[in-house]
Amino acid sequence: METLAATGGEETSAEEREHPPGDLPPRDWRYYGSRIAVAAIVVGVVIWAIFEPKIRSTVITVVVAVVASGAIWVGANLLFNQVRHRWPLFNAIAYGLVGFIGGVLLHGNLITVGSGTGFFTWVVGPLVGAIVLGGIGYVLSITDDPARRRLISIGSAAVIGVIVGLLIREQYHPEFDALAIAVCTVVLGGLGAGLSVLRKRPPLGGALTGAAIGWVLGAWGGADLGDGNAATAIIATLVPALLIGYRIGMTHNPDYQGRVEIDGKSRAVIFVGPALLFITVSLIVPAVRTAYLSLLDRDSEGFVWLENYGTIFTNEDSFDASGWADTFTSQPFIIGMVLLVIALIVGLSMRQRTGKAVELGNPTMPPLVVGVLLVCFGVFTAFRGTIINNLWWVVTVVFLSTALGLAVAVLADQKGGEKFAKSIIFMPMAISLVGASVIWRFVYTARDTSADQTGVMNALWVGLGRLSTGSGLPTIITTAVLALILIGCFILLAQALTRRQWGRAVIPGICIVLGGWFFIRFTGLIGGGIGGFRVNEDGTTEAQTVFFVQETPYNNFWLMVILIR
Template sequence: MTATMVERETISDIDPGGPAGAARRTLMLGGGLFAVFLVASFFNGASDPEIGAVTQTLQRILAALIGAGGILGALRAFRSPETVMSRRVGRLALGLAATGLVWWLYLERDGVRGAVHSVVLALVLSSVIFVIANRWLDQSLRSWARFTGISGAALGLLLGVLLVANDAMGLFLGTVGSRADRSLWLIPVVALVGGVFGTVFGASEGRMRLIVGVAGGAGTGVLIGAFLRTGSLPSLELVPLLAATAGFAVFGGVLAQVRGRDLARGAVLGGAFGWLLGAFGFPELGGGTVLEAMLGAGVLGALVGLRMGLSPTRDMGDRLRLEGRIRTIIFLAPALTFLSAALVVPTMRTIYISFLERGSDGFVGLDNFRFIFGQPSFYNVSAWRSIFGSIEFLAFAFALTLGLGLAIRQRRDIDGLVPPRLVVATGTGLVLLLGSIADRNGLLDALPVAAWPLVSIAAILAIVVAVADYLRRNPGNSGLSGPGGGALGIAALMFMFAVFVQLRGTLFNNLWWVVLVTSTAAGLGLAIAALADRARAESAAKSIIFMPMALSFVGAGIIWRFMYLARPQQDPQTGVLNALWVGLGNLAVSDRAGTAALIILAVAALLALFALLAFQQRSLGTGWFAGLLALWAAWLGSRFLAGDGVAGVQVVDGEPVTSALLFISGTQQFGAYNNVFIMLPFVWVYTGFAMVIFSAAIKGVPSDLLEAGRVDGATEAQAFWRIVLPQIRPTIGVVVTTIIVVVMKVFDIVKVMTNGNFGTQVLANEMWNRAFIDGNFGVGSAVATILFLSVLPVMYVNIRRMQKEAA
């Protein structure tokens, strides 16, 4: 059966002479002392200081005794031959020892005392609540009248407390209001009325039930109305009251009809709600008389009672269902309470504060939002036209056209087809390319300002539609899985850069973070997970990549700040990247430049050879990569030989001039791209996270699927794109949404690296600055609300997907 019963039986079975029996005696002694304790502590502090001091000392001694006794008992129990019983007794004794310790701390430390008080109070309160709730629910199956009676009494108790709570508080604080005469006695009276009403109502049937319901409801309502707080007395206005009641009655009736329920009940319930709104929601509270309050609450009670009386007496099946439902609610109550206290309430409050002025005093409507969007540092789209003539846009158009062209070629290689949709898309891409070149060179200035942007957007949309349609019709051999797809990926990246370099401000920085960091971290993580899978030294490689995850963002930010550090030209560069950059230049102008050039050229030759071999073996990717590296090395070598400087050192008029790169502390060299340098640490940290999860997902792909694919002649690449990727799609969703949510809230990295200077501000840091440095909680909350609203859709998608998966 249950653990407690087993325990009880077996403890009494212990041989009284054995060590476990001794432990049991110790336990009993401890329990006795504990009881003395409770009595002693009751007197502690409650009476005059001398007795307090005595009980304090007494308690200390008792606490020490209990602790010692517990330890002793535990020692004896554990030293005895190992049995289930002796272990259990030992554990109990240990618990006793811990109790002694806590009690001692309780006496010694104020902080512990507060904590112990709250824990004990909380446990006692919740035990009481749950025991009562349990008894109450038991009654729902045994005696319905008793159940309704208890429910009525409980509701009455609650109402009574609500009615006098303010007064009781006022009595307590010494600020009693105008109607102090009614006081705590009201609580039992209302509870009693509720209990009687509940019992009678639960026991009555048919017409009697209706009468009891209306009469009891009206009576309770009148009683409550009579004792309503002065500040809550409504001044009734007939027209809105009746209009609201009638309106909601009709609405409730229609709703019930639509849902296939009883029309009358719906109408009555709607009418009750309308009456509540009309009587207490609409008019100014505090201006009315007691009579009006009695009328308002009485009719409300009567309507609610009528609704209750209309439903038939519950049969056993109803009761069982009701019991189950209530138990569920009670089971969820702790979690819901916690959620609402820690999450829902602060969120609501933040949103509320965002409509108040800086000190949360007056209501200012949307002014805070208007203010923040009026800040060019927050939202600046004045350069939108430049997007379409920027170098990034040109690169985007080029990569797009190239990618689509490569896809056509690949498709032709596969099955000799030239898909018309791709041809159209490629043609449109060419238009984009030529147009952006023309725009860059000022050839389109004669056209209306918005002409070329509109054409561009239309062209991009057309391409997206065409490619999407093509992909839908050709899910298998699309030709987009090879280099063409890669080029399209680069195109997407370039488009993003084109947009975010021109649209500036905190809001766009955050968006940029979300798009770039998420795609890069997830993409890199997936690539590494796929490539490292079953490779040599897989776990070592993955461990190293996962390692940054152990760092805090603050730590990562500081590390990368040092990496990017720039020093004046006279001083040695202490930042790693600038040391390399300037060191390379210094090497090129030193007397060892010749030797270095020879080495670099030799490396270039080796790389070129490697590329050649790779091309011969038809491994094109490796070949291209090595070939480009070889070209770059050859160029570097030639620069070394030319002797007019390279990288961080340029020779001007025969003199070497050093210049370090300002990665993050300014926009002179990299423009808005300093944001990207701040994003790198984040990518560095989160790639490991994505990799680990993807790696697990990849390992979870059934091996028979992969083997079947390979038997059918799939290459490794095809196996990845066609088998692994579809299998891990849900995981991709999880990783992407997780990273998006984390990136949205990015704060520490920016705070540490630039503190939002040089156009790198993000929402979370802006919120912090506005609220806690400027002391403007209105605007700060507005920024927090914007952040919250922008996270919502992602969370929605995430939750929907989880629900779908669960279903």
């Protein structure tokens, strides 16, 4: 029998002998079935789009968005591929894109003379801006002399500023508000200088950029448009153009090593940039505009500065603090303060052992988190108004969503109940908001006290009231079980304290505080019982339901629970 060494051959597998290199392996029915299914779905969507205008517009929007996103991403990568070896080309294209975007903003918003209807009037401004700035960028990329660079950039900026100012339509001529211009320019200029210092760069560059942005905001955002003249329009565009021109003139063309660094850093910007752009357009810009509008009067014409904020806190419909003293007597506030004291004691003991009073995973966290939540509830029950309603939403949804999300994530991290935890995560996603609303309606519903309660919450609440005020065997058994649980918690707490295991003493301590309060209320030692009941004048008791979405102040909390999905 010949060996591989003797024959000079190589060992081949059975699959390779059956399908020689170059031959495609046979496809099974799954391969063809999946492709047929995909093709059928695509054809179905296309046919549906042909006959349904809304579907057609949606499909076109999605396709355009995907294609545009892909084109921008690919184009950005191709652009920065030119940085290392084709710096003039990169500079010309980058400056040209800035000019194109500027032309789109001016012409697209019908701010400049000549913009309007028709294809040519829409593209002439962006094309002119791209050509002019692209040419300036190319000239700067081949000019290394600092004096000549400053002359080119400042001179070009001055010409562009004057021309753009002359092209501003008459109805957009600004009438300056000197105070707004001064405040915006100084504040943003100082902010830009501070950012430059934090980045360990000369502050002048950041100050010039910030001052230019501040001048634009003050000269245009704080002005009465249409009440000015051509001179004010020219000044409004010339000053920021000169500032930006001087800032560009301060720069120099990077050497090869500098271009390599630009190429490397650009990749992170390309990947993160679209997300940051979306956040800026959808969140930051509206937030800044809202903050700006909040400083104007109800007609958005004159500045009233902080007067609107003063009105909010003096209007009882927005903020009513007349019952602030009830905060300190509310049960959530008292229980929360007790938990905060426990957190303080545990934190001091943990600091002696670990050097840190509070950290993730530290036994201080559970009583601290629950205590803060209950204290917030105690404050919210004493105050009224739309501001407090918003705070209910912020605290309840954000707080509980984060806490429950982290808890489920821990359970799903290769633990015994991993599948159950994952089902908790994905089950709400399979239920529509309307379906969830119907489900929660059944959970919160309250029937007449003469009938059995079908709502889960009221059934439990009324049942608890019957157990608490009853004297039969179920009440005795429940009381005994609660007492045994408390005794067990006391034993665990005593063991942890005697062994100086402060971390293990936290949970039993919290259970004793909450369980002890519940036991005292359940047995009637204080309050006469707990649950859904009321005592009539003749001494008899009857069921009493809770209207979760109507009764203040906790109706805000129960409504917010629906949003935690």
